[in-house]
Amino acid sequence: MSRLTSAPAAAGTAAAGATPSPGPAPRRPRLALPLRLSRKHAELTLLLAPAVALFVLFVLLPICIAAYYGLFNWSGYGPLSDFTGVHNYRLVLSDPVFRGSLLHNVIIAVLSLLVQLPISIALALLLNRPMRGGTFLRLAVFAPYVLSEATTAVLWLLILQPGGFVDQVMRAAGLGGLIHPWLADPSIVLYTLFAVVTWKYIGFGIILLLAGLQGIPAELREAAAIDGASAWQTTRRITLPLLGPTIRIWAFLSIIGSLQLFDIVWIMTIGGPANASSTMVTYMIQNGFRSLEFGYGSAVAVILFVVSFVFALLYQRFALRRDTAGALTGAVG
Amino acid sequence: MSAAPVTAGPGAAGPSVPARAVRPRRARAVVPLSYLAALAILAITLVPLLFIVIGGFRTTAQLNAAPAGLPHPWVLHNYQSILASATFWQNLANSAVIAAIATGLAVGLGAMAAFALARYSFRGREGWYTLFAIGLLFPANVASLPIYLLLKQAGMLDSLLGVALPEAAFALPFTIVILRPFMRAIPGELQDAAMVDGATRLRFFVRILLPLSRPALMTVSVLAFVTSWNAYLLPFLVFTSQSKFTLPLGVATFQSTYSQDTAAIFAFTALSMLPALGFFLLAQRRIVGGLSGLAGSIKG
Numbered sequence: 001m002s003r004l005t006s007a008p009a010a011a012g013t014a015a016a017g018a019t020p021s022p023g024p025a026p027r028r029p030r031l032a033l034p035l036r037l038s039r040k041h042a043e044l045t046l047l048l049a050p051a052v053a054l055f056v057l058f059v060l061l062p063i064c065i066a067a068y069y070g071l072f073n074w075s076g077y078g079p080l081s082d083f084t085g086v087h088n089y090r091l092v093l094s095d096p097v098f099r100g101s102l103l104h105n106v107i108i109a110v111l112s113l114l115v116q117l118p119i120s121i122a123l124a125l126l127l128n129r130p131m132r133g134g135t136f137l138r139l140a141v142f143a144p145y146v147l148s149e150a151t152t153a154v155l156w157l158l159i160l161q162p163g164g165f166v167d168q169v170m171r172a173a174g175l176g177g178l179i180h181p182w183l184a185d186p187s188i189v190l191y192t193l194f195a196v197v198t199w200k201y202i203g204f205g206i207i208l209l210l211a212g213l214q215g216i217p218a219e220l221r222e223a224a225a226i227d228g229a230s231a232w233q234t235t236r237r238i239t240l241p242l243l244g245p246t247i248r249i250w251a252f253l254s255i256i257g258s259l260q261l262f263d264i265v266w267i268m269t270i271g272g273p274a275n276a277s278s279t280m281v282t283y284m285i286q287n288g289f290r291s292l293e294f295g296y297g298s299a300v301a302v303i304l305f306v307v308s309f310v311f312a313l314l315y316q317r318f319a320l321r322r323d324t325a326g327a328l329t330g331a332v333g
Numbered sequence: 334m335s336a337a338p339v340t341a342g343p344g345a346a347g348p349s350v351p352a353r354a355v356r357p358r359r360a361r362a363v364v365p366l367s368y369l370a371a372l373a374i375l376a377i378t379l380v381p382l383l384f385i386v387i388g389g390f391r392t393t394a395q396l397n398a399a400p401a402g403l404p405h406p407w408v409l410h411n412y413q414s415i416l417a418s419a420t421f422w423q424n425l426a427n428s429a430v431i432a433a434i435a436t437g438l439a440v441g442l443g444a445m446a447a448f449a450l451a452r453y454s455f456r457g458r459e460g461w462y463t464l465f466a467i468g469l470l471f472p473a474n475v476a477s478l479p480i481y482l483l484l485k486q487a488g489m490l491d492s493l494l495g496v497a498l499p500e501a502a503f504a505l506p507f508t509i510v511i512l513r514p515f516m517r518a519i520p521g522e523l524q525d526a527a528m529v530d531g532a533t534r535l536r537f538f539v540r541i542l543l544p545l546s547r548p549a550l551m552t553v554s555v556l557a558f559v560t561s562w563n564a565y566l567l568p569f570l571v572f573t574s575q576s577k578f579t580l581p582l583g584v585a586t587f588q589s590t591y592s593q594d595t596a597a598i599f600a601f602t603a604l605s606m607l608p609a610l611g612f613f614l615l616a617q618r619r620i621v622g623g624l625s626g627l628a629g630s631i632k633g
Binding site: 126285294 | 367368370371374375377378379381382384385388399400401438442443445446448449450453455461464465468470471472473474475476477478479480481482483485498499501502503505506509534535559562563564565566570580581582584585588595598599602605606609610612613614617620621624625
């Protein structure tokens with residue numbers, strides 16, 4: 001609630017706060033004023049400077065210098081002498097492997113929306129009704145989310161080993177004919193990885209949607225029920241539309257996550273076999289860090305950054321704008 | 334819940350009408366169906382975890398012979414040797430130190446900045462806030478290679494601080510975005526009263542505002558800690574000596590180094606899951622609340 005009112009209030013106080021510098025505010029004691037102003041100035045510096053310094057140094061500066069490094073052919077040692085202009089950038093964008101990686105990121109993002117979202121909504125609706133063991137169920141569903149991606153990757157490597165747990169269970173269930181080399185077959189490796197990503201992140205979507213469901217007044221559903229709406233109609237016409245903002249923010253986080261997918265892929269396949277599961281970040285690490293082509297890697301980083309930043313801004317502008325103004329919608333959109 | 338009254342009405346009206354008689358049967362079917370779904374969820378999430386934990390009690394020969402079997406006999410050796418090795422504890426300690434530094438810095442500096450942005454009025458305030466908020470759109474993985482190059486130039490490779498500082502910096506945006514509205518919502522009368530009593534603004538911040546902000550501070554601390562604890566890519570780039578490895582890096586390295594000793598990998602992986610799962614059980618309200626709150630503050 002406070003957030004709703006904060007934006008106009010902020011504008012007001014900011015305008016008011018801007019006045020002291022040209023002319024002294026009449027209500028304050030005249031002698032103390034310069035002292036007070038400089039004191040306020042010192043306090044602000046003390047409070048803000050450390051965070052700003054840390055933020056600028058490690059968040060803003062790296063991407064700026066990467067944009068510069070990207071203009072050079074540079075192995076990371078010695079001076080930047082071999083200036084090649086936008087050559088690296090052009091090379092990255094025309095590399096079929098990079099394009100393939102971008103495509104893989106997009107496939108994962110689209111699959112997340114098509115597969116994870118319906119499952120998350122269904123499970124959130126299920127978990128939202130009171131049932132025995134509901135708390136435990138909620139905990140269990142969320143458990144994979146708190147594991148690190150690295151641990152998740154090793155866990156699934158062990159489970160998916162050829163002739164391993166999954167294969168044995170499938171054989172026992174009479175599905176032996178469907179067994180594949182899950183991580184070695186180029187035509188299915190991406191989908192295997194998507195399944196692992198889904199296992200890990202589905203709990204996050206469910207928790208988010210549950211929080212959203214809790215924000216929908218029960219009276220609305222009850223009123224619809226009294227008017228004779230079926231459970232399905234109530235869900236379809238009342239619950240889902242009211243979940244809209246939550247779904248949109250989930251989609252945003254999910255897509256941003258898909259675009260920077262790395263840990264699980266790197267540990268399970270290193271982007272292979274034959275780049276069949278490479279993502280943009282594995283491409284960056286493989287072709288920039290591993291092969292000591294830091295100029296090239298920097299160019300990849302900058303392109304990646306632009307891709308995700310432009311997506312984020314467009315999404316804020318067009319998808320989130322209709323929701324109430326928040327930190328980003330208020331500031332950026 | 335709401336399904337029951339809706340379907341019970343027409344059902345009671347006339348079981349003789351076939352079209353209506355279908356409904357109560359479906360209503361009754363919903364409950365077992367939801368338990369069936371619940372059971373499936375439990376199986377899908379928990380069986381992989383249990384498989385790893387139980388697998389750690391088997392020998393590599395047992396695991397190879399029947400991957401999905403139960404231990405026969407139960408072997409403690411894998412867990413014992415991991416717990417007796419320095420590697421696991423070293424990784425754990427490194428993760429803890431880095432996460433503690435990153436969390437302390439992010440929450441400490443973030444709270445100071447949030448205070449300035451919440452309760453001072455000055456020119457450019459919203460601009461500074463926007464700058465931090467835009468940081469939410471910077472994916473940390475994408476920035477990892479540039480950060481690595483920066484650390485390389487600064488001679489900070491292979492140091493715990495080299496990982497902790499960037500992680501703290503990347504935690505600042507959500508810290509400030511969560512803390513500022515919280516601090517702003519604390520009534521101004523409290524500040525006026527404190528200042529009438531002769532307290533300075535900074536004193537008000539330390540003595541009154543920070544203690545009152547404890548719930549929000551806990552939330553951002555947990556988020557920052559978990560994010561750092563689970564990070565893989567930056568440590569992977571920055572650390573070259575094994576003695577600096579964090580737990581995620583250690584797990585992945587252990588898996589690729591001892592690929593012959595499958596049972597040991599099971600045990601190491603199982604042990605590496607425990608701190609995260611234990612922490613989650615202790616702090617689940619904060620984690621869940623924090624994530625929902627963060628999503629809420631992005632959207633509004």
